[in-house]
Amino acid sequence: MFAYRLTSRFVAASLARPVPPAVVRHDIRPYAAAAVGSEQPTWTRSTFPAPSSPNPATKLDASVYPRNANQVLRKAVAATTVRNDWTREEITAIYHEPLMELVYQASTVHRRFHNPADVQLCTLMNIKTGGCTEDCKYCAQSTRYQKGTGLEAKKTESVEAVLAAARAAKENGSTRFCMGAAWRDMRGRKSGLRNIAAMISGVRAMGMEVCVTLGMIDAAQARELKAAGLTAYNHNVDTSREFYPSVISTRTYDERLRTLGHVRDAGISVCSGGILGLGEKDEDRVGLLHTVSTLPAHPESFPVNALVPIKGTPLGNQKPIDFTDMLRTIAAARILMPATIVRIAAGRKTMPEEKQALCFMAGANAIFTGEKMLTTECNGYDEDKAMFERWGLEPMKSFEKSPKPAS
Ligand code: SAM
Ligand code: DTB
Ligand code: SF4
Numbered sequence: 240m241f242a243y244r245l246t247s248r249f250v251a252a253s254l255a256r257p258v259p260p261a262v263v264r265h266d267i268r269p270y271a272a273a274a275v276g277s278e279q280p281t282w283t284r285s286t287f288p289a290p291s292s293p294n295p296a297t298k299l300d301a302s303v304y305p306r307n308a309n310q311v312l313r314k315a316v317a318a319t320t321v322r323n324d325w326t327r328e329e330i331t332a333i334y335h336e337p338l339m340e341l342v343y344q345a346s347t348v349h350r351r352f353h354n355p356a357d358v359q360l361c362t363l364m365n366i367k368t369g370g371c372t373e374d375c376k377y378c379a380q381s382t383r384y385q386k387g388t389g390l391e392a393k394k395t396e397s398v399e400a401v402l403a404a405a406r407a408a409k410e411n412g413s414t415r416f417c418m419g420a421a422w423r424d425m426r427g428r429k430s431g432l433r434n435i436a437a438m439i440s441g442v443r444a445m446g447m448e449v450c451v452t453l454g455m456i457d458a459a460q461a462r463e464l465k466a467a468g469l470t471a472y473n474h475n476v477d478t479s480r481e482f483y484p485s486v487i488s489t490r491t492y493d494e495r496l497r498t499l500g501h502v503r504d505a506g507i508s509v510c511s512g513g514i515l516g517l518g519e520k521d522e523d524r525v526g527l528l529h530t531v532s533t534l535p536a537h538p539e540s541f542p543v544n545a546l547v548p549i550k551g552t553p554l555g556n557q558k559p560i561d562f563t564d565m566l567r568t569i570a571a572a573r574i575l576m577p578a579t580i581v582r583i584a585a586g587r588k589t590m591p592e593e594k595q596a597l598c599f600m601a602g603a604n605a606i607f608t609g610e611k612m613l614t615t616e617c618n619g620y621d622e623d624k625a626m627f628e629r630w631g632l633e634p635m636k637s638f639e640k641s642p643k644p645a646s
Contacts, residue, residue: 311329311332311333312332312336312344312574315329315333315344315348315574315575316344316347316348316574318577319351321537321576321577321578323532323533323534323535323537324533325529325532325533325575327525327526327529330525330528330529330532330571330575331525333571333575334521334524334528334567334568334571335521335567338566338567338570341567341570341571341574342566342570342600342601344570344574345569345570345571345573345574345601345602346573346600346601346602348573348574348577349573349601349602349604351577352577352578353604355599355604356631356632356633357604357632357633357634357635357639358599358603358604358605358606358627358632358633358634358635359414359415359604359605359606359634359639359640360412360413360414360605360606360608360623360634360635361413361414361415361416361417361448361450361582361605361606361607361608362404362405362408362411362413362415362416362417362607362608362609363418363419363607363609363611363613363617364396364401364405364416364417364418364611365396365418365419365420365421365611365613365614366395366396366401366418366419366420366435366438367393367394367395367419367420367421368380368390368391368392368393368421368613368614369382369385369390369391369392369393369421369614370382370392370393370421370422371421371422371423372422372423372489373423373454373487373489373490374487374488374489375477375486375487376486376487376517376552376553376554377486377514377546377549377552377554378421378549378552379549379551379552379613379614379615380421380613380614381552384549384551384552384553385551386551387551387552387555388549388550388551389551392421395420395431395434398434398437398438398441401438401441401442402441402442402445404416405442405445405447406445408447408609409445409446409447411608411620412608412620412624412634413447413608413634414447414448414634414635414636414637414638415447415448415470415637416442416447416448416449416450417449417450417451417452417471417473417607418435418438418449418451418452419452419613420435420451420453420454421613422453422454423454423455423490424454424456425454425455425456425457425460432460432464435451435453435464435467436463436464436466436467437467439451439464439467439468439469440467440468443467443468443470446637447637448470448471448637448638448641449468449469449470449471450470450471450472450473450510451464451472451473452472452473452474452510453472454474454498455474455490455494455495455497455498456472456501458501458504458505460501461502461504461505461507462505464505464507465505465506465507470507470508470638470641471507471508471509471510471539471540472502472507472508472509472510473510473511473540473542474495474498474499474502474509474510474511475495475511475512475513475542476492476495476496476499476511476512476513476530476531477495477513477514477517477527478513478514478517478519478523478524478526478527479519479522479523479524479525479526479527479529479530480492480526481522481526482517482519482520482523482526485518496530499534499538503535503536508538508539508540508641509534509536509538509539509540510538510539510540510541510542510582511531511538511541511542512527512531512538512540512542512543512544512582513527513542513543513544513568514544514545514546514585515543515544515545515546515560515564515565516545516546516557516558516559516560516586517546517554518554518557521564524564524568525571527568528568528571528575531572531576532572532575532576537576537579538576538579539579539580539640539641540579540580540581540582541576541579541580541581541582542582542584542605543565543568543569543572543581543582543583543584543603544584544585544586545559545560545565545585545586545587545590546559546560546585546586547585547586547588547615549614549615559589560586562590562594565586565598566598566601569581569583569598569601569602569603570601570602573601573602573603574602580604580640581602581603581604581605582603582604582605582606582607583595583598583603583605583606584607585607585612587606587607587617587618588615588616588617588618592626592629592630595626596630599630599632604635605635606623608620
């Protein structure tokens with residue numbers, strides 16, 4: 240009561256008095272105007288004097304952090320169209336902005352391009368578990384680390400089992416169903432592809448968006464998946480081009496980009512993001528953002544995975560990514576790719592709700608929900624429903640952000 244009286248008296252007093260010029264920058268009105276795209280103040284690192292003892296975690300190489308950082312952020316935030324000509328220097332400047340300001344500006348951009356209450360719910364199913372020949376150092380499903388992980392390879396799931404899981408996901412409010420297979424590519428899997436086409440058309444017939452992640456595919460396979468009704472294809476570049484070879488040796492960065500090209504050419508939405516916490520540096524997270532935000536067209540979806548350390552893999556003892564690095568990556572992605580769905584992917588299970596809320600504030604607008612990710616636990620449907628209730632979030636409608644299918 241007391242607080243209320245104080246506040247209303249303060250509001251009444253400030254409305255009565257004209258705002259003196261000295262406090263104009265604190266006035267909320269320019270920020271509100273920014274939501275419709277006009278000029279606004281931005282508080283950047285260069286707005287403040289250099290700290291007397293720089294924090295080693297945020298110390299920057301002057302050669303990559305441009306002097307005109309303020310203008311870089313200002314221009315990025317004021318943009319009303321999507322850009323794909325970002326330079327690494329520009330992305331570095333945005334990524335290293337004071338975190339509060341970065342989140343605030345990302346949130347502003349988010350509100351210009353999306354309804355901030357809408358969050359897409361996607362459920363994953365591993366349709367082929369384990370037995371993968373690749374050597375991705377983070378992965379539970381590679382045969383190379385099987386002795387340590389103890390994960391047994393399984394047969395591919397049946398179409399019936401997949402459709403039953405999709406139905407359950409839909410009943411729980413998911414609008415996208417994503418099927419993953421633990422293999423390198425689709426070579427020599429003709430009957431496998433026919434089976435997957437049946438899964439795709441069955442899930443589509445339920446009115447859900449369908450995504451698959453099947454490793455590398457060629458142009459003809461992409462067209463076949465499109466013909467079956469596929470909405471999106473997930474294939475992550477994972478990290479920067481420079482850091483990539485320290486994580487995976489059995490396929491190249493360019494091979495990944497070629498698959499993304501086939502997906503795009505077939506008219507399928509691209510879902511491509513990365514993993515944080517592999518031991519990469521800030522410049523690698525900037526490199527990841529640079530790769531995806533300078534593709535000829537931005538991915539429609541950008542998943543941000545935090546490494547889930549799997550015992551027995553080479554990264555099983557990796558220290559967790561700093562949450563602030565994850566938040567910076569999400570916020571920068573929102574500014575660089577304003578129309579893209581930014582997905583909090585792996586690692587959400589261990590994230591307290593308040594951290595998740597900060598990610599949504601910074602522009603994340605999709606999650607995986609359900610019993611399982613691929614081999615690890617996922618935040619359950621009920622837990623996520625309760626969180627949405629508390630924070631005023633709503634499940635995004637089907638095909639809200641993906642091209643509506645013809646039929
Ligand atoms: N085999 C296919 C491929 O690699 O393209 C599809 C499945 S793969 C598991 C999909 C993505 O999940 C990987 O590219 C990686 O970004 C993410 N991922 C896998 N294991 C992970 C882990 N332990 N922690 C976080 N993300 C992980
Ligand atoms: C993506 O970027 N992350 C999801 C989905 N796309 C396929 C997979 C995360 C896997 C997490 C580790 C596991 O469950 O094995
Ligand atoms: Fe195989 Fe995919 Fe795991 Fe790499 S991430 S080992 S390709 S299942």
